[in-house]
Amino acid sequence: MEETTLPQLVNLLGLERFQDRSWELRACSALTGAGLPEALQSLRSLLKSRSHCVST
Numbered sequence: 556m557e558e559t560t561l562p563q564l565v566n567l568l569g570l571e572r573f574q575d576r577s578w579e580l581r582a583c584s585a586l587t588g589a590g591l592p593e594a595l596q597s598l599r600s601l602l603k604s605r606s607h608c609v610s611t
Contacts, residue, residue: 561582
């Protein structure tokens with residue numbers, strides 16, 4: 556299995572089109588779980604900051 560680099564993912568997913576959006580890529584392994592806690596913490600922080608921006 557070949558590793559995909561973060562710049563390759565940005566290109567493959569076309570994320571450069573979303574300059575007006577908040578997005579972040581984190582390296583993690585589905586096989587070993589390496590990097591998963593950090594990725595989930597990053598997601599938690601993004602969602603928390605987004606909840607402050609959304610009016611109810």
